[in-house]
Amino acid sequence: MHGSGPVQQRAERAARQFVAVARAVEPVAEAECRRVGAGNCDFLIAVDDSPAEEPNAFQTVDRQGRPVIAFNLPLILSVQNADELAFVMGHETSHHILGHLNRIQKDAEVGAIIFSGLAAMSGADAQTVRSAEEFGASVGARTYSKDYELEADQLGTVITMRSGYDPVLGAQFFVRLPDPGNRFLGSHPPNAARIEIVRRTAAAF
Template identity: 65%
Template sequence: MTRLLPLIALALLSACAAPLPAPAPSTLGGSEAQQRANRAARQFVQVVQTVEPVAERECRERTRGLNCDFQIVIDDRAELAPNAFQTVDRFGRPILAFNIGMINSVRNADELAFVMGHEAAHHILDHLAKTKQSATIGAVVFAGIAAISGAEAEAVRNAEQLGAAVGARTYSKEFELEADQLGTIITYRAGFDPLRGAEFFARIPDPGNRFLGSHPPNAARLKIVAETEKALRQR
C-alpha cells in the first residue's frame, strides 16, 4: 500500500483545511497597518495561551494513547488566503497551523478561539486517521473494480486516485460537524463565546450540500454550535 500514501496525503490535506474569507485589500497607512498587525499578534498569543491548555485537557480526558501535546505553528507567507488546519508531525505530535491571513482576518478573539478549538477537535476525534483509512479503502476498491473490468494500467491508476479522493471525503461533512460540536465545548470551557466565534460562517461561501463536498452547509454548522452551547449553559 506504500504507493497510495502520496495520494492519501493530498486527500487528507484538502479534507481538513477550513475555508475562510480572504481579507479585503488594505487601505491603511503603514503605521496604522502595523498597529493592526500588532493587535492581531497579541490576540493570537492570548487565545493560544487560553485555548491550548483546555484543548489538551479535553484530549487527555477523551482519549487513550493519543498525543495531546499540541504545537501551534504559523505560516508567515502573507500572500496565502486565510486558512487553518490540523495535522501531525512524523512523531505523531498534533499540529494546529494558522497562516497570517487567518490571524488577520478574524474579527475578534472568539472567532479565533472557535477556529482553534475546531481544529484541535479534529485531532481529539482522530479524524486524520479515520480519513486515511477511508481513503485507503476507496483507493483499493476503485482500483480493484477497474482491474477486474480489464482496464489498462493507466486507467487503474486513475481509478485509484479517484477512489482515494472519494474515500477521503466520504465522512468529511460528518467530521466537520463533530469538530464543530467539540470545538464549541473547547471554546466555551476556555471562556470564549462559541456563538460569536461561529459568526465567521456568515462570511464564507456556503458550500450548500454538494455531492462529495468537504464541508457541510453553514446553517447546519451554526445549528450544532447553537445547540451545543445551549446544552453547556444549562448544565
Template identity: 55%
Template sequence: MGLMRQDRAQRARAVVAAVLAAGMTAGCVPSTAPGLDPLPQPAVPVTRPGVPPVLPPAQAAQNFVSVVQRVEPVAEAICRERSRGRMNCDIEIVIDKRPNLPPNAFQTEDNLGRPVVGFTLSLIADARNADEIAFVLGHEAAHHISGHLPRQQQTATTGALLGTLLGQATGADPAALQQLQELGATVGARRFSKEFELEADALGAEIAFRAGYDPVRGAGFFARLPDPGDQFLGSHPPNAQRQAQVAAVVAQLRRSY
C-alpha cells in the first residue's frame, strides 16, 4: 500500500482538510505530471439541478482518506490476480498540493517503475461523495492494471517512426520532419485512447464495487464535465457512453455477487 498506510492516514487527513479549508479553488493551469491523459476539465464550474453540493473541507478530506484505505488494497489485489507476478502492484497514491491546478487525477510511474496514482487537491474538493473518489481511484488504478501507459507509449513511438519515414520519403526539410514526427506521435498515442478510457471505466467500476462503493453514483461526476462528444483525435469517449458502460458493468457485478 502507499500513502495512506496505518498512521499516515491521520496526518494525510489533516493535511488535506487544512489545505482545502484554506480556500483552494480550481484554476486553469493543467497538470504537468507525465502519464495518461487527464479527465476533460470544465472551463467554469458546471451547475445543474440535482447536482450534489460541494462538501465541507473536513468531510472531503475524510472521504478521500477513507476511500484510499478501502480501495487501494482491493486494486492491488486485483492487480496481483490479473498480472500473476508480472507487474508491480504496489500502488503509490499521492496528492499534488500545487495551488491553482484544476480537478485532475492521473496514473504514471516513478523512476523505479512503481505505479503512481495522483490527485489534485481541487479534485478532492470537487468530489461530491465518497463514491466519486472511489470510482476515480479505481479508474486510474485500472489504467495501470490494464497496461495502458506502456501501450500508449508504444503506439506513440510507432507513430513518430511512421512520421519520420513519411518525411524522409517526401524529402521534408528538418522543420517539417519534426512536425511529422510530432503529429505521428500524437496520432499514435491517441489511437486507442477512447478504448483505454472505456476499459479503465469498466475495471475501475469493478474495483470500486468490490471495495463496497457505488460506481454508478460515483460516475455522476461525468454530469459536471463538458461532453467531449466524438472529436477527431479526442482522448475521451462521450460522457453518456461512459456512464452506460459503468451501469452495464455494475448490473453484471450485482448479478454475480
C-alpha cells in the first residue's frame, strides 16, 4: 500500500492538470472554430484509456459529426507542464478547425484514383489494381500531411496563447519525440521546423 502513494499523487496531479487545461483551451478553440465557420464546433475532449505504449493524441469525429480530441494516458503522464498539454490540445483542435481530416480523405481518394487508374491502363489484374489503389490512397494521404501539421502548429500556437499558456514552452514537447527528419512522404515535418513555426507565430502575436 505504501508504494502506491507517489503513483496515486502523480495520477491526481495529471488528472487535475488535464481538467484545468481542457477547461481553458476548449472555449478558445470553439470560439475560433465558430469564427471561421468550421462546422460542428462542440469539441469533446476525451481520454483514450485503451492500452498503448506510445504517447498519442488525435482528432476525429463521432457518429453525429461532433469533433473529438482524444489523449491517451501515456501522453497525459508524459507532458512536463501544463503548457505542453495546452499546446498539444491547441494543435489537435486546429486540425478540426482547419478541416484537415476531410482534406486528407480527399487527398487519399485522389491518390487511389490515380494509382489504380495507372495500374488498370497497364493491363494489371484486379488484385494488382486493388493493391495500387490502397498504395495510392496511402501516398495521397501523406502528400500534404507535413503542411497540415505545420498549419495546425501555427493555429495551435495562437489558441494556446489565447488560453493563457506559453506555446514556445509547450512546443518543447517535440524535443522529446523521435525526430522524423525530412523524409519523403513522411507524415510529420522535422521537429526543428515545427518549433521554428511556433516561435515565429508567437513572436508575431
